[in-house]
Amino acid sequence: MEPGTCNLEPSTMNESYDYAAIEKKWQRNWAQAREFEVQEDSNRPKYYLLEMLPYPSGALHIGHVRNYSLGDSIARFKRMQGFNVLHSIGWDAFGLPAENAAIQHKIPPERWTLDNIETMKKQCLRMGWSYDWNREIMTCLPEYYRWNQWFFLQMFKQGLAYRRKGTVNWCEQCQTVLANEQVENGLCWRDKSLVVEKELEQWCFRITQYNEQLLQDLDQLEGWPEKVKSMQRNWIGKSVGARVTFPLEDDPGVGIDIFTTRLDTIYGATFVVLAPEHEWVRGWTDDPEHGEELSRFLEEVRQQGRDVRTAEETEKKGVFTGRYAINPYTQERIPVWIANFVLMEYGTGAIMAVPAHDERDFAFAKKYDLDIRPVIQSEDRSPSSDLDQAFVDYGVLVNSEPFSGLSSQEAQKKMVQHAQAEGFGEESVSYRLRDWSISRQRYWGTPIPMVYCQKCGVVPVPEEDLPVLLPQVESIQLGQSPLATIPEFLNTSCPQCQGEARRETDTMDTFVDSSWYFYRYTDNQIDSSPVRDEAVRYWFPVDMYIGGVEHAILHLIYMRFFTKVMRDLGLVGFDEPVKGLFTQGMVLKGGVKMSKSRGNVVSPDTVVEGYGADALRLFVQFAAPADRELDWSDQGLEGCSRFLNRLWRMLYRLREEMSQGDSADSISQEELSKRGRALRRKLHQTIGKLTHDLERFRQNTAIAAIMELLNSVYEYVDQEDHPQPSLLEEVLKTMALLLSPFAPHFAEEMWESLGQKEHLTFAPWPQFDPELAREEGIKIVIQVNGKVRSRFSALPGISKEEMETLALEDEKTKAFIEGKPIRKVIVVPQKLVNIVV
């Protein structure tokens, strides 16, 4: 049997549209014909369409349905346009909910996960999404996660994976560490519970080594929404400034390094502030005069906790350390303070305070009665501020010999040069981005392939011993690092000395899994390397990636980082993996997010049972622009279902006439009536609109255009005395093609009922003919003083002169220009005449 031609049940048209039977039939046909399976084929242009892989939480929700339906319409459209389309799916299968389920229901996380995947896969099949299921991946399988471990080892070798002891974000609810990206306003991104600080030893990926590239390469991403790029720029948070050393007065050998973006204000620096965690502060607490107060303050700050401390409302507090530093520009002696608003992890953990030109410094100086000295005047030389607020803009320097009179910008350059020449400072760049902490004190994740040996220390597991298998468990206990309780896992021998050793018991952040899964879709079998070179070469870059904007600074930055690491490992030959990105809007119900706790969740299963997958697919794409929020509406869904039924009725009504029609040749323009030509025109306008709309993710207007076309068919059939069967056949066949990206089951059935043998999947997308789409008579609008007063019809190609003459002769128009002098006549060719009186 030829592929693409097997029909299990030939179409026998019923009066009513039996979506359940039809959808089932075509899902089976597609599976048997293996239609969506693809191979690399250098003779055909490829298109890699990717959607963010789902977490197998138990069931698909409407958000998934929207995401994957939008993607599927593009995949099917591109296939029909002749592209070799890679469209796969997988499961982000590691993660905490599986462990929570294990704790609650006493089922092994693996079984819970695999069961969920099975359920959700069935749901995917029922939606009719065109995936190549051979390429499916599950990140919890050793075939997959061994490569996470392999990447870890490569990164360890390169110094990109390292162990760090430090303050971490700890989520009590999850009993694990979170990366900075995973903390939102002090709350855990997953369960919104409060994140606390904890001192722990953690494995980190040195993403900061790539901060400049991650920033620069955003400019390559022309197909990404500006919003996402600006979010990433914000997150990376580059600021260019200078590092300057302020020597200590009583210990000139040492100096306090500060970072500033406003070197031009340094003549106004009246004190220096250190972060409470600054390395020198500890040594100063035994100072007889200030030590006690210092210690008390350090304790206070420590108790405040990071997120209280970094909240803007928090009062700025500090204490004097008793020390003085020397401003290297003025040689002036200024006091050294510590304060809660200076953070150790940004810049150098120390600042110069310029109260006259910085709001925080100003407030602080007022509170503790410190000097405020203006050194910047606004450009227009208006008298500088009267000291009730800081002047933070750029301006002209004053009181800054020898730099006085320079603009802020000029001064910054000259002052850096000066510092460099004198050896007390240099240009410096700070980033907000922190390294990615990937250790998770959880069970259901990729084991980190490291071993601790008493003799040899921290030793990597040799590559040939991968994967380090995650041991099977029956259930999980809360409140401990689960792997540490499994002796068979924990105890091992040292790869170097064969002596007694124990394994690392933390697992990897699941964002590691999703950082490179889309490479594995191009070859999920290869077991000698994470990726196969030729496959990556053929399929990459991803042409279009569709997902939610909530991953803008999580997954979407990690994945870019991973690609750069892979490039430097020689695995891939490009900087950026994803050419086009589309972020779809959320699905709401009654204006709020769907959630179990609100009880406003719509189940895709229920909808599919009641209306069919095609109606659901249509609704989620029709009801709102793809990038905006979509408010669920039962009535809107009904409307889409009605449209399919209406189309079906027309097909049924015409089925007899159509089979009599001479389908060999399409009827010529000359043989058609005026109404017939109008219908064909509408058809071609629709083809043009759909082609255009699908390229630009305008599924909503594309579907509206098909609805309009159907309305035109109804109009034609009702009004024409002798409707042309061959024209109707032409229109309906084309309509099946146009509909197939959105409602593929319906379209296939329609196509078959019109006598077609081949499946629609690879049927060529209809050709747009601008000649046929052009209006026969064009309507010219007549305006008087910019207001529409009349219209007349004319033949295309009418000259400007003719238009003007006709407009001025128009009876209705005359009434408006009567007795008034004509000042000007504007003629827009083929469109409008505006008479100004």
Add this chain to the structure above:
RNA sequence: GCCCGGGUGGCGGAAUUGGCAGACGCACAGGACUUAAAAUCCUGUGAGGGUUUCCCUCGUGAGGGUUCGAGUCCCUCCCCGGGCACCA
């Protein structure tokens, strides 16, 4: 505070480059079919008004501007959503 979006009928939303505002769908109303209802088909549906097959006035968050002409461009402001934020 800074940076992105957005504000159009009763509702979701349309509107190449500045050129007929409100496509399409929902909801509503009327009609046809029916014993009746549902379903379906047809018609109407921004607001106000008039001499009511037709016509006028107003109308895209507010105010101003550019233009023959502005939902669209410019300025000022208001509101809603999102991101970043004691980041030096």
